[in-house]
Amino acid sequence: MSLTVTAATGNLGRLVVQALLDRGVPPQRIVAAVRSPEKAADLAERGIEVREADYSRPETLRAAFAGTERLLLVSSSAAGARTEQHLNVIEAAEDVPHLVYTSAAYADSVPIAMNAEHAVTEEVIRESGIPFTILRNNWYLENLTGNLGRALESGAIVGAAGEGRLSSASRADYAQAAAVVLTEGDRHLGLTYELAGDRPFTMLELAAEVSRQSGRDVAYRNLPQAQYAATLAKFGVPEVFAAMLAERDGAIARDEFVVRTGELARLIGRPATTFAEAVSAALK
Template identity: 45%
Template sequence: MSIVVTGATGQFGRLTLTHLLSRGIAPADIVAAGRNAEKVDALKSLGVRTAVIDFSDPATLASAFEGGDTLLLVSGSDVGGRLQQHRNAIDAAKAAGVSRIVYTSAPRADSTDLILAPEHKATEEYLRASGVPFTILRNNWYTENYASTLSQVAETGVYAASTGEGRVASASRSDYAEAAAVVLTTDGHEGAVYELSGDTAWTGTDFAAILSDVLGRDVRFESLSTDAHTAALLAAGLDEGTAGFVAGLDANIATGALDKSSDDLSSLIGHPTTPAADTLRTLAA
C-alpha cells in the first residue's frame, strides 16, 4: 500500500500522517506532499517519503503521484481559485494510475447554501466524472476555527455572532484526520460519501456557556443581525470582503448549514468525537 497525502504540511494533513503512522502504516509507504519545500523537508524526520507539489503545476503532481495507490486530496486553501487546482490533481492522479482518491469536501456540498460549498460541489462532480474510484469526506467545522475567539472573549466576556439559533456540530481537527486515516487504510469505502460532524451540535448560547467554563469567567452570547454584525466587523478593522464573508457564514449557520448531519464521524473513528470544551481548553492552555 502506498498513500499520498497532499497538504501534508498543513494542520489537517500533518495530523493525518500521525494517525496513519499510529495505525501501523510503514513510513516508507507514505508520501507526504506539500507546497512549502522547507516544511516538506521537515517531515522527513518521520521517515516518510516527501514531495514538493503545486496544484497549479501539473508536472509536480505527476511525479509525486507516480506509484501511489491511494491519494488523499486535501482541498486547497485558495478560495475562488482551487477548483482548477483540484481538477489538476484529479487529472494527474488518473494519469498516474491511482486506484482511489479520497477528497475532503464541505458538509452537504451538493445541496447546501453554505458559501464555501460551490467549489467543493464542482470538485465532487469532476471527481465522479473522472472514472477514478473515490471516497468523499464532507468535513463539518473544526472547533479549532474558534482559536482566535478565545482571546477576544477572555477580554470582553462577550461572544458576538449573527448565527441566531443555528447550531454548529464541530469536532476537533484530529477527529476528522483520524477518519481520513481510517478511510485510507481500510476496505469498503469506495463510492462512499461521508457526512462528518461532531456528536453534539451547539447554539451560540451553548457556546457561550462552554467558553465560560473554559475561560473561568462569565461569557454571554450577543445575538446580532447580519447587518449589525457586518458593521461591527468593519468597525473592528476587517475589509468589506472579509466582513461580508464572516457575516455570510454566520447567516448560513443560522439556517442550519453546519448542524449535525449524521453519526458517520464517530462511527468511522470508533469513539465519541472530542467535545468542544476539551479542544478549546487545550487551545487556551
C-alpha cells in the same frame, strides 16, 4: 505502493500523517505531497518521502502522485481559486486507484459561497471515473476556539449564527477519519460521508462553556449578517472571505449545518471531541 497526503505540512495534513503513523503505517509507505518541501524537513527526518506538489503548478503533480495507491486531496484554503487548483489535482490523479477528498458539510445541498467550489469538485471527481471517497468535514472546533483570547478580553464571542446549532468536531477527529479511509481502502469506495460532532450546540452554549471554564463572563453577541461581515473585515479578514463567513453563520442560524449521521464517531471508533473538550484545550 504509497499512501499520499497532499498539503501535508498544513494543519489538517500533518494530523493525517500522524494518524497514519499511529495506525501502524510504516513511514516509508507515506508520501507527503507539499507545496514547499523545505517546510517538511521534520517529516523527511521521520522517514517519510517528501515530494513537491503545488496545486497551482500542474507540472509538479503527476510525479508527486506516481506509485500512489490512495491519494488524499486536502481541499485548498485558497477561497476563490479552489476549483482550478482541485481540477489540476484530479487531472493529474487520473491513474490513482483511489482518491479521497476532504469536502465540506452538505456541499451539494446548502447553497452558500463557501460550499460552491466543493460542490463543483465533487461533481468533477464523480465524472472523472477515478474510484473515490468523499469526506464532508463540518466546521472545525478550532475555528471556534482559536480566538478565545480576544473573547476573554472583550467579554464576547461575536457572530451571526443566532440560536442556530452546529455539529462541529476537531481537526484531529477528521484527520483520524481520513487515516481510517486511507488504510481500510476498498470498503469505503464510492461513499460520501457527512462527518461531524455527535451533539449539535449553539454559540450561546459555547459562550456559556467558555465562561464556566475560564471563570470570566463571556457572552454571545449576535449581529446581523452584514454587520458581522463588516466586523470581520475590520479585524483584517479579507472582505470576500468575511462575507463568506457571515453567510455561513446565516446558514447555521437556520440549523442548516446540523448533522446527525454519526458517521464520524463510527469511522474513528470513539465519540467525537466535544466543544467543552475543545474549550479546555484552547484555554490551556
